[in-house]
Amino acid sequence: MNAPVPSRPRARWSTVAALAALVALAVGAGLYVGGALPAAVPPAAGPFGYADYAQALSHVRPSGDLDFAGLQHDRAALERFVASLAAVSPHRQPELFPSPEDGLAYWINAYNALVLMQLVERYPDRVGASWFGGFYWTHAWPVGGERLTLYALKQRVLLGEYADPRVHFALFEGTRGGPRLDGAPYQPELLDAQLNDASRRYMxxxxxxxxxxxxxxxxxxxxxxxxxxxxxxxxxxxxxxxxxxxxxxxxxxxxxxxxxxxxxxxxxxxxxxxxxxxxxxxxxxxxxxxxxxxxxx
Known part of the structure; x- marks a missing residue:
């Protein structure tokens, strides 16, 4: 008498569960990198503005190089500005940013400040030739109720919503050969001239x-x-x-x-x-x- 062939439902379900977990991880990673996940919104400490960011940028030399010792001394000002991004954004409070120039200036400043914050946190021991790529995709910050990677901020917001090619020459990537960090925040009333200046500087x-x-x-x-x-x-x-x-x-x-x-x-x-x-x-x-x-x- 032949013995019946045993079924393997447990193995099948284990395979299905593993595949489902992989799909969930891939979907979650895509949402994370693409900036589609929500973030907690802290109460704003006061009216939104660029004064703290301007204080941090005072340590940018005319050459575009950064005085890291001075910047780390003023780290609290940069941290306050980054914290304000978590509470306020054009997506969450569009009434505070009534014109396209208001919104674009905010997002350029946000991008550059987040790059600058990451540099300050890593300097000097963990900043090497490939430091930027390490967190461009993988590190997300709370920005106005969204959790945004630099990839999402650039591709989905700056280029997707505004599509001004001059923006490429205004975005600081933390390298000496890339676009230079300006010594002042981008301001909506000066934005067109500032973007032209950034493009001329680069070319x-x-x-x-x-x-x-x-x-x-x-x-x-x-x-x-x-x-x-x-x-x-x-x-x-x-x-x-x-x-x-x-x-x-x-x-x-x-x-x-x-x-x-x-x-x-x-x-x-x-x-x-x-x-x-x-x-x-x-x-x-x-x-x-x-x-x-x-x-x-």
């Missing part, structure tokens, strides 16, 4: 735009965000990224000796800017530390 830096004979060497950021830049051109995505670069190049290099000008690009690349080869160069990922300013080129 006027020889580490980001460098003409060598018939080759224009561009920072890797301009490759990574090329489609955003092209979308802002009258020609759209059929245009040339050098047209966007040209718009923010200086006419002279009095303030930045050694930079390339609009005239330089015109002469080398022709009136349509189509006679030059474009090459991309890696970013200097060193920390913009004023104590190590000798490394700045």
């Amino acid at each position: 006027g830096d020889a580490r980001h735009v460098k003409l060598e004979d018939k080759t224009v060497r561009l920072a890797s950021l301009l490759r990574e965000r090329k489609q955003d830049l092209l979308a802002a051109l009258p020609e759209g995505r059929g245009g040339n990224v050098l047209q966007f670069v040209w718009a923010f190049l200086p006419d002279t290099c009095e303030e930045r000796p050694g930079c390339d000008t609009r005239g330089d690009l015109d002469r080398a690349c022709g009136p349509l800017l189509d006679k030059c080869r474009v090459d991309f160069i890696p970013e200097d990922t060193s920390l913009p530390d004023a104590a190590n300013a000798a490394g700045r080129r």
